[in-house]
Amino acid sequence: MAGVLTSQAQDFPRWYQDVIAKAQLAENGPVRGTMVIRPWAYAIWERLQSALDERIKATGARNAYFPLLIPEAYLRREAEHVEGFSPELAVVTHGGGKALDEPVVVRPTSETIVNAYIARWVSSYRDLPLLLNQWANVVRWELRPRLFLRTSEFLWQEGHTAHTSAEEAHAFALRILDDVYAATMVNELAIPVYRGRKTERERFAGATVSWSCEGAMRDGKALQMGTSHELGQSFARAFGTQYADRDGELRHPWQTSWGTSTRLLGAMIMAHGDDAGLRVPPRLAPVQVAVLVARAGEGVAEAAQALIDDLSAHGVRAELDDALEVSLGRRITDWELRGVPVRVELGPRDLAAGVAVVARRV
């Protein structure tokens, strides 16, 4: 059929933008780099989020929430960290109609404010390991934004942990990389990933080692999909986090931080989408089976509803499409664009013959 989208071969970036628009996944916000996530994409994100959350909790980490606004001075406490993030900070200078005595920054990531509190909560080796995770939005003033892949504001999960040894922190950072990130990417997103250590240049600002999961996209490029960092003791020193060890000595804990974001939706689009549109991995698909009433007829609506009920009873997320005022071709194209894994078409002809058209899109 004549493509609704620019083909991937012709212009991959253009195809990417087309799918996002036509499948109604997201749009640009009024402020440069911001993004409106539309219901279909958000529903996929929610499923991805819960899959990640489950695995994060399985490591023993617990969810918490820290403020969006951070005193600028906090950022300055860790030299390399502030140097890395300063160029992309959004800074609030006014509040309540008056200039603030000290500007506050909108979090670009939360190492600093989390550590300000970890310092208060850790005083004994018995308090460790401390394993925290937060689901939040962060802001980084990006020069060249691209929907999902690099937006000025994005949704993510950021973990922050403290341990009694470098070895334990190292092991935990890798556990997140393997058991949480790679596992979710492979099993939920159905994207094979390459795990490895980031180069010195790409290392997270303030980390000693950065580990990354990179996935292969259909344009032949790799995309960083999740990172896990060993922070050493630099943040602990910067924020004065110390604990009394078994031997009575005061020591700084060894820390990690790790994150994945709505960029994963961009990865899903680029790793699975084709010239007909998006293809959503079945485990993440908000609708796994779309049942289309192809044409009105005696008993067709009832048969379609019976199929929906049967699928639902078996734990399959199924949705009825009986919008007969919209042409069948149009509806088929729309479901293809949105990437629903299985489509069933049912009409009087099928009913009479005791069959149904089933199309897979996985």
Next chain:
RNA sequence: CGGGGCGUAGCGCAGCCUGGUAGCGCGCCGCCUUUGGGUGGCGGAGGUCGCCGGUUCAAAUCCGGCCGCCCCGACCA
């Protein structure tokens, strides 16, 4: 921030060079027709032509300034 391009209806664009009633496609609304892969027909709604100023009898069009956006580069989850 450096290089290039573009701002005209919700979206995508033509018109600008050569000033003279603001157009096309898609989408939207109504009616009819159709419906098994983006149906077809008829009718309709919708625009301070990015903003400010200048030239002119007359500016989307010419001139000046400003603002915004997109693409490439550098930076980045």
